[in-house]
Structures are given as C-alpha cells and as structure tokens.
Amino acid sequence: MAQIQTHITRGNLIESTHKSKCVIKNYDYKTVFSTKNNKDLVYPRSAIKILQAIPFIQSQAKKKYNLTQKQIAICCSSHCGEKEHINVLEEWIKKTKIKINQLKCGVHNPINLKSSNKILLSGIKPNQLHNNCAGKHLGMISGCKASNLNIVNYLNINHPYQKKIRKCLEDFAECKIKKIQRGIDGCSAPQYAFPMGNLAIAMINIIKSYEEKNKYNKEIKILLKAIEKYPQLTGSKDIYPCQLIKTTRGKIFAKGGAEGVLLFAHKEKKIGGIIKVEDGNERALPSVANSIFQKLNLLNKKELRGLSKWTNEKIFNHARINTGKIYTKIS
Numbered sequence: 296m297a298q299i300q301t302h303i304t305r306g307n308l309i310e311s312t313h314k315s316k317c318v319i320k321n322y323d324y325k326t327v328f329s330t331k332n333n334k335d336l337v338y339p340r341s342a343i344k345i346l347q348a349i350p351f352i353q354s355q356a357k358k359k360y361n362l363t364q365k366q367i368a369i370c371c372s373s374h375c376g377e378k379e380h381i382n383v384l385e386e387w388i389k390k391t392k393i394k395i396n397q398l399k400c401g402v403h404n405p406i407n408l409k410s411s412n413k414i415l416l417s418g419i420k421p422n423q424l425h426n427n428c429a430g431k432h433l434g435m436i437s438g439c440k441a442s443n444l445n446i447v448n449y450l451n452i453n454h455p456y457q458k459k460i461r462k463c464l465e466d467f468a469e470c471k472i473k474k475i476q477r478g479i480d481g482c483s484a485p486q487y488a489f490p491m492g493n494l495a496i497a498m499i500n501i502i503k504s505y506e507e508k509n510k511y512n513k514e515i516k517i518l519l520k521a522i523e524k525y526p527q528l529t530g531s532k533d534i535y536p537c538q539l540i541k542t543t544r545g546k547i548f549a550k551g552g553a554e555g556v557l558l559f560a561h562k563e564k565k566i567g568g569i570i571k572v573e574d575g576n577e578r579a580l581p582s583v584a585n586s587i588f589q590k591l592n593l594l595n596k597k598e599l600r601g602l603s604k605w606t607n608e609k610i611f612n613h614a615r616i617n618t619g620k621i622y623t624k625i626s
Contacts, residue, residue, distance in 0.1 A: 296331045298626045299587075301572075301579035303610070304619035313579040315555075315623075317587060318495040319568030322502065326492070327566065328591060333492035337571050338478060340486065340552030341373040344431050345518050346467055346497065347484075350459040351434035352514040356441035360390045367521035368528040370434035371550070373427040375531040376405020383528060384424045384433065391437050398423035398432045399450050400482040407531060428482035435484070452477070452485045461487070466510070467497040481553060491569050498560040498567030501548065505562060519548060519562075535581035535605060542601040543594070549584075551577065557584055561593055578621060581605035586623040 299315040316332040326333070348370045356362065365383045374380040388395065404411040405425050414421055423429055439446045439456050449456055465471055470493040480486035489497070504515040522529055523545030526537040536549040536557065549559040555572025557580050570587065572579045585606050588594045594602065608621040 297328060299330060299583055299623060300626075301582050301621060301623045303578075303621055305610075306619065310619065313555075313576050314573045315579060315583045316491060316571045316573060317568065317583075318491045319566060319587070319591070320492075320495040320499050322499060322565035324496055324499060326495075328568070328587065332571075333495075334490050335571075336476065336488040337491050337494065337556065337569065338480075338486050338488045338552075338554070339494055339556055339558060339569070340480060340554060341428070341431075342550045342552030342556045342558040342569075343464065343497075344371045344373070344550060345501070345515075345522070345548070346463050347431060347460050348434050348518055349463045349511060349514045350456060351438040352517050353459075354438040354441040356391075356434075356437040357517075359441050360387075360437060362387065362390065362437070364521040365525055365528055366430075366433075367517060368525040369430035371518060371522055372430045372529040373406075373551070374430060374528065375407040375427065375534070376410045376421075376425045377407050377531060378410070380528065381424055384429055387433050387437075388424075391433075391440065393433065393436050393440070395423050397436060397446060398426070398429060400426040400428045400432045400484075402426060426482060428480075428484070431484070432482065450484055457485055461485070463511070464489075464497075467500045467504075468493040469496050469500070491571065494558060495568040498558055498569070499565075501560045502562055502565055502567060506565075519545070522548065535584065535602075538602065539584070542598050547593070551580060553577075555580055559584070564593060566591070566593065579623070582608060582621050582623040586625055590625055 301313040302309045303311040316330045319328040321327050366387050369383050404421050436446050439449050468489045472487050476488045478486045504511040526540035530537045536551045539549045546563045547561050551557050554575035555577050557570040560567035609617050610619045612618050
C-alpha cells in the first residue's frame, strides 16, 4: 500500500504535513497505483465538470446559439474571473439572451487577486459571471433552452436536465448514485460522491469515449478538443491543472476540485485516476500529482522541466523572501 505525504517546510523544519489518497487505473480498469482507499466516498466537486457538460453538448446548444470552442472550454471550468474569462462569458449571454440573474450559482469576487482588486478599485460590483462556476451554469441553462426545458428550477435535483447529468455520471463511473451520495455543491448545483475506484474508472471511460466509437464519443471529443485548445479558460494560465494540459499538449486532461481533488486522464498512455488530499488543502495537489506522474513515468523530460516549479515548490512571504518549500514523499 502506497503512502503519500506532502511536507511544508519553514527554515530547516517541517511545519505541516498533508496526507493524500489516490487510485489510478489502466485501460483494462486494473489498479496500477493505490493507497488502498478505493471504496472511500469522495465528492469530486468541480473536477467532474467535463461530465456535467455532456448534456449541454447533446442539446445542440452550440449550433443553435453559434457558440465557440472558447465557450465549450469555459463550460468545464472553474474560471478565475480574469478579463478573458469574463469576455467569453459575456459573449455567451449575448448570443443566448440569458440574463445574468438567471444564473443560480451565487456571487463572489474573482479568484484571481489582480482581477478582484481591479473590480474593487473600479467600484464595480461582481456578479454571477464572476463566480468560478458561471460557465457550468450557462451550459446548463443553454442546454435547457435548446431542449425546451424550464430554466427557472434548472438546479432542482429532479429537473429533467439534472437527471441527464446524473445518468452521465453513473454511466462513466459505472456506479448507481444512492441517497447517501447526494449533496449540494458550492455553486448550489447537485453534487454526488463516488467511491474513489469508480472515479478512476470514470477517467478511463473518458479516454475510451475519446478513442472508441461509443455512446459519448462525439461529446467527449468536442469537450476535450476545446479544453486542449484553451486550457487557460478552464481555470487560469497560472494554475497547475491548466499548466499540465498546456505542457503535455493535451495528452493529459486534468481538472481540480474544491477540498483537494484532482482528476486526470492520460490519453496516450491510457491511464487515469483521482488524487484527494485528505484534509482538503489544495496547496499539496501539484506536488502530489507531479510526484505520482514522475513515479509512473507519465511525463517525459521536457514535460517534467515545464512543471518543475511544483516538484519542490518554493514558498515566499509577502516581502518575496523564500521561507520554505512544498515537497512530496511516496513510500
């Protein structure tokens, strides 16, 4: 059984330690790396957005509203509220005539600090488009409109659109959702927990849907190609999952979620899985992922160099003085 510990140092001492759980499977669904937590229930949170976007693609909203690959990419995103993100979202609502207050995701300041400060200094109040889940919600509403479904209660767990999402999640994870697995996400959308082993299966099924002519082949290809072309729209150009997609030229699909979750699928090596930081601290994730990818030879030398800042990530204080580092040990 593998053990994963991420250490945060200050000076010459370890100040904090985060433990992580992980399940990784190959194309035959065989476990190739595990901390033996396969049955642990985990909410994938935003890491599962690509699967939540499938009914949106099926609805033909892209064609009906002349939506671009940028809008497709951002519907799978946890965007950081940067100018490019907001521009793509504003173009989307103009095309669909969706009103901002119809999004039920709530309002928060942009995650990107510069963007947040800019709004504050300009006196503009943030709105629902600044919510990191705005793209997902626009996808849901657009999918409902294109399918002639009621958009007022589009987040209701028994809404026809949410049932479609639930069916996609069950198909990919090969797991029926029970009542105990139901929850509400930070953006008010239904959220479902799955055994870690089944989330790893879902990542393999994403690869299979991309490679093989199956039920979801068309939708997954559309989504992955948009994400590969515009990885910065799924989060920010500075965050790890987006850098991972960019550095590997789309060979690896990756998406993070709240509470320290990362889902990934390596399309070429046909391997995928889930990483979960046990205490939910997301600062450990890049280091954990890089260490696991290196151990399993999922990154070539050039890719390792491109992602090296997260292998022994330096920690700086507000005066830009290096106070320590973040590194991961796997045993």
